[in-house]
Amino acid sequence: MKDNYFINIQSIPDHTSFDDLRISGEFRVANQEESIETKDSGILKHIILNVTRSGNYQSVSPFSDVVVFKDDVLIESDIVSGSFKIKLSDHIGFNGEGEYFIFCSLGTHLSDILEIKI
């Protein structure tokens, strides 16, 4: 069952600059994950966005200051799932041209790394 837990992300096309760059993602984890000391909709706040580009790097919690409602996630039995969208320029302090490597984590689950050239 644990193999069915994940966090996935993909880039939303049609970006021409870093300011337009957005990603969408989805996750499915246990509602009592050992590595996430919260449950239900609070799990969204544990999504961590990691971005690196050349010597620059940043790691942030995009939903830490966002009001999360109960129906923002789907709770089925002991599993919580949901989807999200992140506009990178709202959270990342560097921009400009270059090769960006982007991934998210949720507890001990890591998404694949997206490589995006701007």
Next chain:
Amino acid sequence: MYLKSITLICKVVLILTIFHVSAGEEMSENKKLYEMPQSCDFLAVGNNDSIEYDCSPKLTDRFFSEFKGILINTPKEIIWPDNTSVDDYQKYPNGNNNSPLKFMLSGLANVPDSVLKNKSDEVAYQVVVIAVNQKTAKSYSGKMIQMGDVGEIPGMIPEVNDEPSPEITRKHYFNIDLVENLGVPIAEANYTVYATLGEFKSNVTTVSTKIKK
């Protein structure tokens, strides 16, 4: 009768051979490419050092490993002493100190040269380590701090600066104190830890930090 016995023996030998080969293949598919030492002293690991320590991840085949990527090793639990501060201990210019208030990570990046776009960068110093507090979701990130470049040493043959190759994979060790370099606070918490460099991400470890009372 004699012929039948020989045929039977041949069949048994054939079956045993097939079984042995398939078991061997399975073993090679499942063979461990690396090991994570746990019974080692993480306090003996030097912060910002790019050398191999006892706690560094070990590739099973040290010279021709098939493993490509990043490995990190951390203690499962850290117990810090109470009523003490890092400031009470001597600090060295390389970011090291002799205090017990450390959160050491030993890592290994076995990655192709082409992972860095800027050839003058050193791989070990570009690995980003991330620690996430499992309760507050606060994340801490940082790298090893590179001391000043000593410049060209007289008599030393300069390195040939070829185009970095995606075919050539090299081992790079990195050792980092998450208290000193990432700002992880001296407090009781549980952390999820991982590292990344370019298109590579490491294994994930979990660490529980406690204060001895």
